[in-house]
Amino acid sequence: MSSEQTHVIVGAGMAGAKAAETLRAEGFDGRIVLIGAEQERPYDRPPLSKGYLLGDQDRDSVFLHSLGWYGDNHVELLTGRRVSRLDREGHAVELAGGESIGYTKLLLATGSSPRRLRVEGNDLTGVHYLRRFEQSDDLREAFANGGRVVVVGAGWIGLETAAAARKAGCTVTVVEPAETPLHAALGPEMGAVFADVHRRQGVELRLGVGVTGFVGAGKVSGVATDAGEIPADVIVVGVGARPNSELAEDSGLTVENGGVVVDSALRTSDIDVFAAGDIASVPSSRYGQRIRVEHWQNAVDSGPAAAKAMLGQDVVYDQLPYFFTDQYDIGMEFAGWFAPGGYDRVVTRGDVEGQAFYAFWLAGDQVVAGMHVNQWDDGIGPVQELIRSRRAVDADRLADTATPIV
Structure with a gap:
């Protein structure tokens, strides 16, 4: 060069x-x-919505x-x-x-x-979005003061900030127009599992509810929805990017x-x-x-x-999508991808109720995506290998914990 x-x-x-x-x-x-x-x-x-927001990581890290x-x-x-x-x-x-x-x-x-929620009151003090360092700092301070937190949107950012607010001792309500949290990301089956995770921690979920505006005189005092008003001292908006x-x-x-x-x-x-x-x-x-x-x-x-x-090197970028989340005592890794309606069924393996399991999204007889919750001995590796192989699977064997995943 x-x-x-x-x-x-x-x-x-x-x-x-x-x-x-x-x-x-x-x-x-x-x-x-x-x-x-x-x-x-x-x-x-x-870390802005995980360890740093929770206070478990310092700034330099x-x-x-x-x-x-x-x-x-x-x-x-x-x-x-x-x-x-x-x-x-x-x-x-x-x-x-x-x-x-x-x-x-x-x-x-x-x-x-972050996508902005274009409703009346969006510029009131106490309405937060999360993408940058200073926004995470603002949320840490707001949560430390306690009070009533309303999270608009039950995607990854919404649920992770809800978990951080609960850890800080806040009262938390999550408002989401879909029928489950993470509806687009995981579908209704696993969305219902994450709904249960948050309900167990005392989060109130208002599902199938749309936000029509934010209420307050200079500072927020509530969230207006199509099902009534919810009191709020802090609002976190997480409706995608x-x-x-x-x-x-x-x-x-x-x-x-x-x-x-x-x-x-x-x-x-x-x-x-x-x-x-x-x-x-x-x-x-x-x-x-x-x-x-x-x-x-x-x-x-x-x-x-x-x-x-x-630099002129031969590159073929065709990576398998991967992401992770940490919420309360849940650690999850996900691999793969599917469009809405891009799978036929979800097969689970392990203890869903006990929050220690695998889930696999199948299109026909192939796994297009999969995740684990708190399965750290093998982690996400077997899921990735199975997706990459594109081999046909038997759903009953996949669900059987006595049978190796791959």
């Missing part, structure tokens, strides 16, 4: 930071510029690298800087304020942002359904521009369609893969 080359990474989250790390590890000796909109240096996001790592590895880290324009013809990015930085290769790793693909779309790159379309080497419709992490819409040979994954492991894996592709 010529030292005259400049590789620019827009987005200083997990995918971007791992890409910068990989460029140096693979021997790139040119200029690396890592640009982040946040003031903080790159950090790990899962969440950062991906030491402060000196960037200088030691000659990575120019620009924090608190936002890229306002991508000039593909001129091979440059323009920063807000007018500065321009030229690139040889460019990686877009701009991540995602949207990919930050505006920069790509404005520059004319191919974007579909919010995802930046890439090939198996994570290259966009421009041969010198790559995309990784939450925004990348990647072809999956396993599932026969494009998928866009917003979970931690995808950022961990796709950043390095994109970096290697930027």
Whole structure:
């Protein structure tokens, strides 16, 4: 690699930071510029709704690298800087304020942002969203004060923050328009299991209920729903995320359904521009369609893969999606993927009531996704192996704990 080359990474989250790390590890000796909109240096996001929010992790443990790592590895880290324009013809990015930085290769790793609930009262004090360090800090302080917490949305962020609020001693109500928590992520069968987990911990679940607004004079005092008002001192909104693909779309790159379309080497419709992490819409040979994954492991894996592709290495990125959660005394790992209605049945193995089991989602006689709850002796490995094998399974044998999974 010529030292005259400049590789620019827009987005200083997990995918971007791992890409910068990989460029140096693979021997790139040119200029690396890592640009982040946040003031903080790159950090790990899962702790913001898990260990850090719970108070089990300190602040320093969440950062991906030491402060000196960037200088030691000659990575120019620009924090608190936002890229306002991508000039593909001129091979440059323009920063807000007018500065321009030229690139040889460019990686877009701009991540995602919380979806805003567009209702009256959304700007009241006490309404919280969770994506950034300072937002987790605000929630830690709010939970420490106790009181009535209403969580809007029973997805992963909603349930993890509900668990943290309960640990802090708050009264917690979760409002969700679907019939179960995690309805889109896990389907109704396992959604019902997580509903039971939270009810056992004293969380009130208002399912099949929609939010119509937030109530208060300057500060929230309640949540208005189509089933009546719920008193609240703190509101946490967790209704999903949207990919930050505006920069790509404005520059004319191919974007579909919010995802930046890439090939198996994570290259966009421009041969010198790559995309990784939450925004990348990647072809999956396993599932026969494009998928866009917003979970931690995808950022961990796709950043390095994109970096290697930027260096001209042969890359085929076709990872099996993976994510995890920690709630109360539940530890869960999930592997695979399915679209809504993309499975025929769920097979369980072990003690569901005792919260120590496996679950498998089957389409026909193949496992397309699976998870374990508190099964740490074997963990998620057998599930991943089974999905990758694409072999036909016998549901009765799969459910039998005396028969090996693989």
